[in-house]
Amino acid sequence: MVPLVLAFHTIASLVWVGGMFFALLILRPSMPPLPPDLAMALWRRVFERFFAWVWTAVVVLLVSGYGVVFFGYEGFSALGMHIRVMQVTGLLMVGLFVLMWSMPWQTFRRAVDEGDLATAAAAMKRIRLVVAVNLPLGLITAAVGATGGFWTY
Template identity: 40%
Template structure:
């Protein structure tokens, strides 16, 4: 079980930490230093590198979460409220990521290829908002995961 917990925590750290870095550090610097064509291109290429890690994190979180849910708690009936909250928030985060992956992210790539910076900015804005929501959910999930069983 220690392997499952370790992999689960590492996957969550990579995903939530990446969103925190993007939102709190990279975004303000990119806005201050880059014009829209360079900024949009930077973000698209950053997402190209980050999103495979998110896919890996999603898979690891699902597998290890279910492994622990059924291996440790014997199913949902044996799990505490904090486990239920982690599952719900994790599934919501995954759904938001899937939406980003299949909708605004490809549209951002098409807008950049067409040098349609206005359309690209609109898609990046949507991605930014959804990542912001996911970041809030992710931080709340980390708090629940860390302290939930002690409440």
């Protein structure tokens, strides 16, 4: 059962981190030709869909991660350093996402819906900052998860 749970854990992390990579390094640099109102409307639609997947990923990651800790390792005492690092970086990522979703995303969403581009742009900067912090955290977390079992070799 643990391998199946870890597969879901890995897929959830790929969805979240891959989505941030796409948004920051692929979609954002492709946006300048669009007029600001269209760009903001596109971001709103992209984020609406992506954040639903991130919420799903967060639930899957927390349930599967702690499920493996308690049912695969029988608690925290047997955890390797790599799992402790993943826990800290993962919880930091979740905290940043929840903060971003609760404040700048809600501001951005309302501003775009009301046609207030200045407020939307200001909120977008804060969203981008969280993504710019969470992306390297996610990449580090994934690398630690993939290699951590080999740290003792």
